[in-house]
Amino acid sequence: MMGISTGKQYIDRINKRNTNIWIDGNRITGNISEHPAFKGVMASQAKLYDLQHKQELKDLMTFESPKSGNLIGTSFLDPKTKEDLEKRRLMIQEWAKAHAGMMGRSPDYMNTILMVLNAASDLFSVEDDQCAENMRNYYEYIRENDLSLTHVFVKPQNDRSKKGVASENIAARMIKETEEGIIINGSRILATQAGMTDEILVYPIGSNANDDAFAYAFAIPCDTPGLTFICRESFAYKDSHYDHPLGSRYDEMDAVVLFDDVLVPWERVFLHGNLVVNSLLYTQSHFFEHIAHQVVSKNVIKTEFILGTIELIIKSINISEYQHIKEKFSEVAIALETMKGFLYQSEKNAKINQWGSMMPDPNPLLAAVNYYPKIYPRLMEIIQLMSASGLVAIPNEQDFQADIGDDLKKHLQSANQDGYDKVKLFRLAWDLSMSAFGSRQQLYERFFFGDPVRLANQLYTDYKRESSINLVKEFLEQD
Ligand SMILES: Cc1cc2nc3c(=O)[nH]c(=O)nc-3n(C[C@H](O)[C@H](O)[C@H](O)COP(=O)(O)OP(=O)(O)OC[C@H]3O[C@@H](n4cnc5c(N)ncnc54)[C@H](O)[C@@H]3O)c2cc1C
Structure with missing residues (x-):
């Protein structure tokens, strides 16, 4: 041991x-x-x-x-x-x-x-x-x-x-x-x-x-x-x-x-x-609630990382004055705050289950695992829309170490970095949103928790909605 x-x-x-x-x-x-x-x-x-x-x-x-x-x-x-x-x-x-x-x-x-x-x-x-x-x-x-x-x-x-x-x-x-x-x-x-x-x-x-x-x-x-x-x-x-x-x-x-x-x-x-x-096994073990809590906790950090990358891109090529850039940034911030909201809500309403475990509330987690596979590709699209050619004007480390390195440092400089540091940031944006690694991450977020169509069906089946139904029933009973 x-x-x-x-x-x-x-x-x-x-x-x-x-x-x-x-x-x-x-x-x-x-x-x-x-x-x-x-x-x-x-x-x-x-x-x-x-x-x-x-x-x-x-x-x-x-x-x-x-x-x-x-x-x-x-x-x-x-x-x-x-x-x-x-x-x-x-x-x-x-x-x-x-x-x-x-x-x-x-x-x-x-x-x-x-x-x-x-x-x-x-x-x-x-x-x-x-x-x-x-x-x-x-x-x-x-x-x-x-x-x-x-x-x-x-x-x-x-x-x-x-x-x-x-x-x-x-x-x-x-x-x-x-x-x-x-x-x-x-x-x-x-x-x-x-x-x-x-x-x-x-x-x-x-x-x-x-x-x-x-x-x-x-x-x-x-x-x-x-x-x-x-x-x-x-x-x-x-x-x-x-x-x-x-x-x-x-x-x-x-x-x-x-x-x-x-x-x-x-x-x-x-x-x-x-x-x-x-x-x-799946439903009675409450597999979903605990695993989704792990996944959403992790994806809050992933989204923070994406938001940080996007803000560094905005500063790097100085595009913050454009309204659509602010609007796109806000989409990313909303995704982050939405994920945090799902996560904290699931903990706030947690209850002891039949196995004696403190189980996060499934409702916000069902929403989260249906939401993230849809928003994640949009976050990657935003990186592409903001970065444009910056995602392909990305010579590699060997280019910077060669005779052409100084030219690259000068010509690829950004508003606040030399070419080497600018390309370092944009290579990260490329690896997130475009490379084989980045594409696999998108596929992962879409499917790793199961087929999104069947996840939506699971939400329909498992989502607790009694309070909403009662609200309407009470309203209808008023007359
Ligand atoms: C990057 C990545 C990593 C993964 N890692 C793991 C892992 O570590 N361990 C593991 O076990 N699995 C893993 N998976 C597999 C993952 O669980 C499955 O991709 C997921 O459950 C969907 O199953 P499938 O890929 O067989 O798709 P399929 O079920 O073949 O679906 C293909 C298409 O057909 C549709 N379809 C098929 N059947 C139905 C149906 N009955 N009703 C409605 N639509 C249907 C789907 O909506 C989809 O559009 C991973 C997947 C990916 C992409």
Whole structure:
């Protein structure tokens, strides 16, 4: 039992694993933390772990384990009071500041998921008490050792019209149960941070299984035999933080996951075939409320980062006198204040749920996860509309170091910076709004929490509206 991890411990652990991970047609061999696609983002993740050890942040980022007495990460904290919720938010935001809100899978995301599944572990006993016990043991194991996780819960995109029964011979399914555990065969999408985590959690959130072969939940080490991760191409491109300020640091990577008769030992199985648990898991665990609280806390910081970038662009080329620029800035400020409003409102109206956890109010969070995927592309459009050619007049670091460097410093100067510093800012704006990294961020914000169309349907179903209805009924009853 060790408590909070350091960045070095995280890197060493991942390097020691023999995870089967492929990129550009080759299996990665050697230290994954030195591979060009993973180097930057793993260093960023390591910095997050190190922040937990900073003396001045320890009270915020950690708490004492009820089991071992060791310091463990605040994102594992099951909130019992509104103060706990606030502490969780501040901790999440401390990490988000360190990654400019660009790492959707910073460890607090998965830690929050485990916290929820542990709090609601009784749900798993509907199938089998041992499954509930396994869930609690697993949460404790990850918490006490501060291990990192990725997750997959989507069936491959083959023929969506076939709904739950789609791609039976493709989508990962349970093919048998043995004395040692369950055997999984097939594939799943889409594991963000795949290959750079210790473990993978596989579960049926949002999958509407109507066949018990798809009703499973488990977690295994990423180097379990038979497990393969196949990455997209890297958007980190180069090491240079000047050229790719965001991609070189925060490209989290996404991978398809193949299960080739993977044996999941019984102690790691949380669900194996029970369609009732499968259907209750998302709603009854209150997965949504806690994860959305993490997401919105992070996205407040992301929006602050965007607003700061936009204001520096305005000052850089001195365009603040134009009314449409002020109006566009105001759109960004409104987005930021709206997100903060959703977040604080969710905490203010938080209530203890059936698992004894202080649960944020879902109404503002439902609004937030429907709002942000729509406003985020607009924020990126505003960066483009304000920056214009500034997003392509961006020679790279090597150009500035070459003989032409002085000419570039002069000719690309802005109202308040020389060419080198102006291009540094505009390369950031480009990486946010236009590069492969920036486009992936847009796609991420649109889809990572699920299809926006179905999220809107979820809002229609779950939004609490009794007070509005009563207002109208009382009005109608007046005569
Ligand atoms: C950058 C990124 C990172 C991600 N990271 C992860 C991760 O770490 N782990 C993970 O498990 N998943 C991850 N995802 C996957 C994410 O959860 C899915 O993208 C999301 O749930 C939507 O599913 P899909 O991509 O299969 O889209 P599809 O369901 O195939 O949808 C495609 C289109 O068809 C429409 N459509 C399909 N079915 C219906 C229907 N029944 N009703 C109405 N419209 C429908 C959709 O609206 C959409 O327009 C990630 C996705 C992205 C883009």
